[in-house]
Amino acid sequence: MKVFSSVAERLEAIVSAVTAAAQRAGRTAADIELVAVSKTHPPEAVMEALHAGQVLFGESRVQEARAKIPLVSGRARWHFIGHLQRNKIRQALPLFELFHGVDSLETARDIQRIATEESQRPTVLLEVKLSEESQKFGFTPDQLREQMEELLALDRLTIGGLMCIPPPQPKAEEMRPFFAKLRELRDRLQTECRVGLPQLSMGMSSDFPIAIEEGATLVRVGTAIFGDRSGKAWRPTGATGEE
């Protein structure tokens, strides 16, 4: 594999790969949004991607995002892709246009309550746990089918679709059944609940082309754009280690 040297070059390669995967699946690149996952990377890296034409970024920690977002041009758009802790909802609401990982009815109810108090109308995706053993967060498919009606009744929330983080597999191709399962669950919920769930957030650096072939509308790519995160943590200068 070619070693790319800059964020701009890697981004270009990812955008090409998104387009190629879309074409293989008979879709168009315009149906898929690339979320550049900038967690642990400094605002300078985000600016580099922004100058290269990427405007949508993903963060998974509210404190980090709260410090980083004001240091990046207002042209950037932000999605929250992590597990949203209850005590961070109020801070998070005004920062993000989409919350990918709403993983329980309790969290959804908390968002409803706080969004009402804060006059916000967040759009969320519901995180689905597709494998029992290895995932901490998310609705099981059965839970989702049982709780969907109650979720849809939370009138401050727009439920845009589903999201998953399947357990990593040795080969990218082995991720395909998980992605297919999320799409099938989405199709089933749409019919059973008579609701539109257009968004499927699935696929990361190592498997996003397969996710696109299986219907992803949002792919969350970090490492392949910004490089390795191991041992990295960005904090604003002068900040303490508190989260």
Ligand SMILES: *Cc1c(COP(=O)(O)O)cnc(C)c1O
């Ligand atoms: C970190 C993260 C990603 C990006 O992962 P890469 O393998 O670096 O592309 C995607 N989704 C979520 C939820 C993440 O936390």
